[in-house]
Amino acid sequence: MPVAGIDIGSRTAKAVIMEGDKIISSHIGETILKGPDVGIAVLNESLKLAGLKLSDLESIMPTGYGRFQFTGGEKHVSEISCHARGVHWYFPTVRTILDIGGQDSKAIKCDSNGRLTNFVLNSKCAGGTGRFLEVIADILEVPIEKLGELALSSRQNISFSTVCVIFAKTEAINMLREGVPKSDIIAGLHDSIAKVAASLLVQLTVEKDFSLTGGVAKNSGVVAKIKEKIGLEPMIAPDPQLIGAVGAALFALDRAKRRRTA
Amino acid sequence: MSQILKTLTPFMEINKEFPFASPIKEWKQSGGKVIGFFGGDIPEEILSAAGALPVWLRGHCSEIPLDDANSYLHIYTCSHMRSILEIALKGDYNYLDGVMSTPYCDGSRRMFDVWDRYIPIPALFFLHTPHKNTPEAEAYYYENMKEFVTSLESTFQKKVTKEALWDAIKTYNQTRKLFIQLYDLRKKDNPPISGAEVMEIYDASAMMPRKDFNILLEKVIDEAKTADRKLDSGHRLMINGTALHNPEYVKGIEDLGSIVVADSLLNGAMGFSDLISEDENTDPLLAITRHYLNKFPAPRMVPSEIRFDKILQMAEDFRIDGMITGVVRYCAPHIYDEIRLSKRFEARGIPSLRLDLEYGMAATGQIKTRVQAFIEMIEERKRKG
């Protein structure tokens, strides 16, 4: 029977429906101040895509920021464990994961079963998250999906003081005022995100097979910088934003299985 | 979780009345003096022997805007101190007859200056404390204690007698003994009391006469012993870090499948783990001096190994699965302490987690995610053995 994983993040909610070992459907929706109902909304969308009803699901696992308010699901699991689990499903050899999310950046270690063994998160003040990119993309009037491409055309190294999104914004404005090309500013920004990520990773031991997840993993500029800083090629899942929901769905499968055998 | 302990109700009632709780009001109405203090390691026994009610100042158990405080203490001062100052600037600490501090940390020292200059207060007391427990430090500290007693006596026109000091020592030791009993109950597999509930007790203890408090605490212990209350322990955690007072913060941690069974907080185990000598043939002031010099040390005291060993010993005694350190931003003593302590925990195979906090915070979304993942990690480690 199918199961669902829902990752209700602070900015977006994602739902994945799985059956056996396959993803049947998925959906991503905006969350901002929409409240707890957003989880059920994205779930319904993905059910529709799969041609299923809520009652067809054997188990629903919520994770993410909004997991506490989600009713009608399993006892929730943190998105950090879900990330480890989701990545493991795609890449069983991966032991180190770097997740750059909207509000947090995390470095995660897992074992050969995809179980969480250690993790580090950025301090609240450190920036280096997806939000960082959004704010700057906005100032530069560059669509966020174009950032990576632009950054790769940069010719000079610009250093950002990465402490804070707000300060970085002021810095970016000043750079614009001094006539620094947008591509260089974006490249500098990517560099600083990669630096924060690298400083998280050094707190754990990085193993060769490592994966990059979160919306930022779609950004070729950041990926290139991370490769440069870590010296390893990250493995990236087809839709890195969905990893948490996939992990949650896998936990849902476990729970369902456990109930069946019990 | 099972029904809350009935005997906790009086404490929770008092906490609701913060900052001017009824025991303080009653004390004032009967003509008693009230001395507020901040910083740490304050010899409350002396204040009490001088006939005053010592009140440990703190901020609200919620994160409040600190805009007034920010204009007096720059934002690089921790929000713990600024939260206290905000209340004082709003006039809600106007009931105090005096304020006392020590050179505890950068924040408390500068806060004392601001208090001195800007907050109308009848009396200010400052006790100089050393950072070591050498014989020279003891002599220096003892002389400072004497000086402090003299300033108290002259301000309140009241002699601090040996008898009063011994009486206060016994009363405060009684509290310590009771807390030791209470913590012994927390060593059990299924402790009868949660960490959040213990925090309620601590919070109330700061706002009432010690003798009254002891009576109430004794009742809690009796109930905890007899009520056959077994909290589902989940994973056993210890909390550490900057002085924190919000039971909701602890509850947030416990709601995620853990129970807080021990702490190394200034407003917790650091205060009661050691007793003052009650040998009446000695000088009570010297007994107090020695106690404060040698007790469970705060991060300001050196060598840090004494503190680390004590915490590690607690971790063993309370069979800790993990340690969570809450560090209020800009709290330098705990920032550096945590770096060293977590490495020592790691060496013993006990995982630790640092949470960056603002004072007053409950467990917010981000904190919950970190804590839950931490607990899931502990679970995995346990599963593997």
Next chain:
Amino acid sequence: MKIIGIDIGSIATKLVLLNDTGVVYRESLSISERSETVAAKIIEKALQANSLSRDSIDLIVGTSRSGGDAPFADMKKGLYMCLFKGALELFPDVKTIIDVGAENTTIVTLDKESQIKDFTVNDKCAAGGGVFLEAIAKAMGLSLDEMAAEAMKTEKTIDIASTCTIFAEQEILSYAFEDPPPPRSEILAGLHESLASRVVGLTGKVGVIPPVLLCGGVSLNPAFVRSFKKLINAEVYLTEAPQFVVALGAAVIGRNYILNSKESPHAGSGN
């Protein structure tokens, strides 16, 4: 006499054209380019709109908040001076000037002789300007006007404790996941109040002397002004074009300079 005052702000650049009768033209441009380019564009625009040539302008006085150079200007002046002169031009009896701009809040108090007594600007690590509201509006997918309008629907406010924009954003997001979530209007009213409270808290550093002029772009926001008036506890002046006070001050300094030099050709202090 025709004088141009230009205020190169962190986000928008403002221009005021002054003649013998007073302000005849105002212009604002929000483009992120080199200061010189922006200034050249805004001057060009002003000249065209008024059918003037560059030669017909007696003096251009500029001030820059981002520290960029102002080679276009005949005379450069600092932010505090311009703000001070602009405010005095509008309200000769003003004693406290509070300018809430995009990035910063600047406060100037005046003494009995209407000279600068004290001044302050918000601490670096505490968002003290409109950017605080903007960032959150963006995150919520609302315009600033929509956000203010929604906040005005309620008198109740929810406390937003964080001084940091990013922390505040998280605080607001966390409300959405409260069960039940508080009404959005109350959260937004709280957001505006939180900025107002921070601005008023900042006045504690210099001490408010009434009457107070509230200016800067953010003072066009009704929800902010409502909270500000509630908290300040002093008579508040508002002005119709609050974001132009600094540019006006620059122009006034230019006018006074020309008037003074006509009287005494050696006066050069710019006052």
Next chain:
Amino acid sequence: MDHSLWLEAVKNLEGLTNHVLPKVKSSGEKAYYELYTSYFQKVTQAMVEGKEIAAHSTFVPPEIFHAMDMVPVLIVSSSGAMTVCTRNYKDAMDTSRGYGVPLETCSAHRIQLGHFVKDWFPKPKLIVHMGAGCDAFSSSGGVSADMYDCPDFYLDVPWEYSKRGVKYLAEEFGRLIEFVEKETGRKMDWDRLKENMARTAEMTRLYREIAELRKAVPSPMESRRAWQSYWMYWINAGTPEGVRWFTIVRDEVKARVEKGIGAIPNEKLRLLDLFMPPQFSFRLQDWMAKDYGALFVSESIVFHWGEEEIDPSNPLEALAMRYFMAPMTRCIMGSSKDFINDSIKAVKEYKVDGAVFWAQNACRQAGIIRSLKDALSEQAGIPTLVVDCDIMDPTFVTVEEMQLRLKDFIEILSERKARRSN
């Protein structure tokens, strides 16, 4: 151990010195470059020759190590200097962040810990740190000792000056000497310590004399020289080099006062420096002096000594007394009263037009700003500018951002001064 960074830094420093020396005319500037470079050269030499190095935090007296024939090296300041010389700010700070040191602590200590994580710092025989300055000072030495797994001694200092405090601190110095004797097997040469203390007393006398001479209008000393003097004092306390430095500077300053000339040609505004400016560059101060004739004529935290004298015949007590009388410790330790009163006095004695407080990122000493600013306004009648900045991180607040604030302030002060003279 990876000493390449240290060696590179010292090489850069030597290169800079060789480059600058032929150009500078001032004997003070010359002496600074020479002495500063030779300080680090001595440490490098000790590393190469395997001489025992004593790493110590600021205010721990180097006189003791000199008297025991060890090579002292400052922990925080040397790490900082090495970073300035190699411009590896980011690397050092990112490294410490990776180690778990959060951003909410001062960058000077973050850089220090970065050097220890990477093993860049010379391996010392022992580390001596003390609770002077701030909580970060009290704590970071212990973290460094942990990292290098080397014996450390924490020197306890009383919070405020008192007779009792002097006695206790002197006893602590005694314990420190016992510790060094035990760890190294060396013996304290008490005669040498007395000689060192006599030089320290002489340096202090010259330091105070310079402070007096600086009251002249126009001011005879560049503000960078004031900070150089402060560092020279703590690097070379008790050494002939130290006496040499202060003699040169005194002579330079005295000659100017006698001739009635100033350190800068066109002095217009006299400023009081209230706190530590960013240490990565003195470009700001040079720019203020050159473009605006605005000169810092005194510095509350490094140029105001307490009144008590230092008696070299009792070296331990002399060390304690010097600690309490020295400007920085006098201001930063103890209640804010000394800091405030010294500053008010300075405004009058040095004819100051305005004051500047450098609000260092994450520095809890900023808690004094309000009291100081109010006191200077009410009791000395001058305005104070608060400049947000970072002690070691040049990107936190850029020089341009600081210039903008300073420019506005200079404009206000100029108007004020013009109005008053009318």
